[in-house]
Amino acid sequence: MPGGKWTTYDIGVRSACIMKWPKPYNNKFVTNAITQYCDILPTLIEAAGGEVPSNLDGKSLIPLLKENNTKHREYAYFLYNNTKEGPDYKMRAVTDGKFKLIWNKSQNNLYAIRVINGFDFGYVDKMEDRHVRKMYLSWLAKAGYDEDASKIVQRYRKHPDFELYNLNDDPEEMVNLIDKQEFNAKVNELKNALMAHMKKQEDSFYTIN
Template sequence: MKHLILILSLFTCHHFLHGDTKPNILVFLSDDLSARDLGCYGATDVRTPNMDRLAAEGLTYDKAFIISPACAPSRTALLTGLTPDHSGAKANHTYKHQHIPSLIPELNKLGYRTAAFGKIAHGKDVSDHSFHHHDKSIDPAAIEAWLDAQPEEAPIALFVGTKDPHVPWPQPDGYSPEEVTIPPFHIDTPDTRLFRAMYYTDVTRADTDLGNTLAIVEQRWGKDFLALFSSDHGAQWPFGKWNLYDEGIRVPLIVRWPGHTSPQSRSVAMVSWIDIIPTLLDAAGAPADLSLDGASFKGTLQNLSKPHRNRIFTTHDNDGRANVYPIRSVRAHRWKYIRNLQPGWIHSTHSDRYRKDNAGAYHWSWEEAAMHDKTAALIMNRYRQRLGEELYDLEKDPDELNNLAGDPQFADTLLQFRAELDAWMNEQGDSQKVAPEPWLPGQADLLEPRSDWPPYYPK
């Protein structure tokens, strides 16, 4: 009997030390990075060695999405587990209601020491979070000092966010404009190629930030911790950021957690950014909070065939005065339905309307190309003005180039997703209204971009 008690005691101790130990956590976020622009997601013309290494050592989600393609609503959704209508942060540069809590304190209640370095939250929401927050730029020495000051027995949840590849983009470094790949929904001009090389340079800088952060953490923890990498939305290109096409809402999501994920594994489970912190809390042993819109996808880490969501809903209103174009969408594995609430308005973005020489000046070359090239004209027209409804078969048309909403063959599919989006918008309490004044056809651009700017790329 004594031997049995001893065995049971040893088993209980081992289970406590190894089975129930809360994992250290590293969450690393990039800013404005589409999933297509990583090597581990199929890109062949951009260098992302650290992101690719993390994918090789862990689990890559092929269908990970944000809930809104702008910084403030997306990051608020991450930190609250709530949709923009439920948190109050819907347009960019709006913030959650004061009574809405962040989920970071839930990690603190579990004994975690939490800190954020770089861009994790957005604007004044930083002050509402209970973790120790540092400047928006990543300071490796500050990360090292903070980690070294933590007691050994306390689990740590470290959040690090790079501002790359958010504009402004640097001059190309190691990338040739002639060798980059231009997506089929962009206009291939010398300016576009130069800016694509600039963007890729910034993508690689973000990758370097990830590599440096992993090196700091792995030096202290080895690899026995939960590492999660993602991006707040797609890149600041036409049809990307501020849009509900996959270029704007589909983001990289990689999780490496030895013993829970397998190397070089991939999941087709559809997950959302509102699910991330519920998943971290689940990994730390917290019970599920059913009041949240987000839900843990921890069960998909080892079961690659396990589904999570069967629909992804997304929403966008505006980003200040430069981007006033409300859009809603619902995405299934095969189909995407987009509703442009005000199809009579002109769609625009900051890059288009401000046209800085390191963020958007290529738009001059697009307009020039559209004057004499039919394909370019079609792209520009689709960029500026859109039909009220869009329907895409993502299996046959992953770049969302062929709108099937007007095809009688798909009328039943259109009706189905139209009804699903209506139901979701009603549940959200979606007012479908935006405050800023829109840009209307025939109306002068109220932001008055400088008309004397020449194309950036030397002719």
């Protein structure tokens, strides 16, 4: 859906993980602990009795499973780099489970995905009835007479430098809190965490101007 895949919004990056284990990992519990896909490999290595290499980005989930922990990571990180989807666009994001900070590195460029709004930059899709583009076109049609629809279209096409969302109160990430002074400390915390992660990953876009 537009605003899902090819973004760093939760609808495009968040997923549940269901795990079934033989004894002694047969605890039945649910946790909202923050994990990432890179945690799966070290988990399988440890579960098989191997030694997890220290240079892996992931952290084994075995302690989480054994101890029914509610915490695994302090933050989760996300990125988006378009390739041939449209104008150059880079997104980076971090969440502590409650708040998410999104950094739109290419905020001066039009955000466009070929199969959704490629016609915004001249791309001609060979599949005329692609459902994701039809969704976007329905927004455009309504934007001509509906202010809310017009705002959504503009929000999709152009993103601010930074976005901050309270995922508990605003799970659809529609209310950007970045300019609210009461969240300045949280913004700085998340910016610092994101920059540290990007530097560690040797991400060439880690410097905030």
